Amino acid sequence: MKTINFKWPKNIKSGSTHAGFKEDGKLDMCWIVSNTPAAAAGVYTTNQFKAAPVQVTKKTIDLKHELQAIIVNSGNANSFTGDEGIQNVYDSKKLVADKLHLDESLIGVASTGIIGKQLDMDTYQEGVDNLKLSDEDIDAPEAIITTDTCSKKVCVEVILNDQPVTITGFSKGSGMIHPNMGTTLSCIVTDANIDGDDLQNLLSEDIISTFNQITVDGCMSTNDMVLSMANGSASEDKLVPGTAEYIEFAKSFKYVLETLAKKVAQDGEGANNFVEVNVNSAFDKQEANLVSKAIVGSNLVKSMIFGKEANWGRIVQAIGQTHAHVDPNHVTISLNGTEIVTNSEPVSFTDKELKSMFTDEHIIIDVDLNVGNASGTAWGCDLTYKYVEINAAYEG
Structure with a gap:
């Protein structure tokens, strides 16, 4: 395994834009899209007031552990927004599905920002309309931050079955950090060929000793969530638990999680040390x-x-x-x-x-x-x- 410059894995593209959730003109929406349906996994906040995107995306992934696109907005958490907030997530999925010509069941949605404010769907649609896809757009880490002083990102390459496999991860988080079976808002994508259930098992196990071991202020967010997609583009050979290749992938996957967790803790709000x-x-x-x-x-x-x-x-x-x-x-x-x-x-x-x-x-x-x-x-x-x-x- 080696750390490399930030890039997207094979057949994964992204795009970012300023939709209007932030008044400062900064990037506030991005999506990450695989060319084909990908194995998917997620872990989620245990806060009793789970935000609408957390509730809906968990249900989406639980269907068959498969996603093809993840869209994230910052500046509005769509949290504590009741039935209207839930409907807005489903409407968000439809907007993305229609533009990308995908099934809505393959769309994951995440939001971060102010709690208790309804999502302006006209703004959301404008953002989706403006989003494009490119394997060279690497601004997604900047589009999801709120009080962060910097974006958090890491990319590694590991050789499995004689083929290079890329694992790319990014996170946001600075305050309201005290995860419990969840994380700050994070996304890890890879071109490894791994079954969705195995990816879920890895994520659920590794989160315990990585993101669950950070704290900034002892406060658990309503929007904590980490999502992962693996589209299998690097190799036709599926990773099998217990094999040397699987163990090496698991080691690299955990390294990405731990690196991101430490970057979040290091950027704690107002921190000197x-x-x-x-x-x-x-x-x-x-x-x-x-x-x-x-x-x-x-x-x-x-x-x-x-x-x-x-x-x-x-x-x-x-x-x-x-x-x-x-x-x-x-x-x-x-x-x-x-x-x-x-x-x-x-x-x-x-x-x-x-x-x-x-x-x-x-x-x-x-x-x-x-x-x-x-x-x-x-x-x-x-x-x-x-x-x-x-x-x-x-x-x-």
């Missing part, structure tokens, strides 16, 4: 993931990082408030490679050593629980004044 928490010697994998996410999600830990203080007590309280197995007398904690707690005893350090812990914008916290052999990692960011400023002014 990207925070990585590694928990080792945990009772099992589930508890390792639980503890690492509890630490990175703690507002006290976030504030500690922002204030550049090695206040290990805030890390300890985050560990202790979980139900994970712990040995209170044998916990070890390091901050950017410097041990600050050994066997639950604080380690003395100089002001110079303290300063060295915060010289990098990438802050790494390592925790050894000494109760087992499992490990887990979570990613997040610090909590700053800027986060409050952004969200106090946001109209959504």
Whole structure:
């Protein structure tokens, strides 16, 4: 596997436009289209107020795990919009299906932006009318962002059955990030030949240790969703679970998910520092993931990082408030490679050593629980004044 410049996989094209959902003239609508029907998979927010596009697209994919096109708009979430919002999603599917001459059952729809505002369908139709298809239009990552400071994208190539296979992914997300069996809004497309059920199994499994291990503010969006399409154009040979080729594809697919998840955490609203928490010697994998996410999600830990203080007590309280197995007398904690707690005893350090812990914008916290052999990692960011400023002014 190697990382390559962003491009679309074989027989997948895209287009992007300014429809009018954003007043600043920036791109706010895109679509990704396969030349042929593709295997499809999705994972979705567990928020009880799932947005209309999440509800409808889940039903669409659940039919036979197949899609041929995904359309996304930003600037309006079509969330908390009742029956009218649901109908607007079906109308959106029809607009796309009519233009592309596809069956409506092959169209996935996603939206992001302001909650509680009905989707202006005249604006939506204008956007669809303006969308074109090109394998050189790579602006989809820019068309889906809202409060993000940058787009998030990654592309890898892996050789399977002597053929190059491309996996391309992009995401949006900066605030309202605390996924649970969902993600921020993301799309991963590939020309690999894989069965829809197998793609779904991969996505559902990998999301647990990638997107589900990030948090920015502990708030779960109503529109969280990741969609994946695999059109099989790279090879006639279908990937079979358990084979070397399947394992290599799965490894590359997970790499794309993890890379995107980390990019989202790094771009947390107002963040100064990207925070990585590694928990080792945990009772099992589930508890390792639980503890690492509890630490990175703690507002006290976030504030500690922002204030550049090695206040290990805030890390300890985050560990202790979980139900994970712990040995209170044998916990070890390091901050950017410097041990600050050994066997639950604080380690003395100089002001110079303290300063060295915060010289990098990438802050790494390592925790050894000494109760087992499992490990887990979570990613997040610090909590700053800027986060409050952004969200106090946001109209959504």
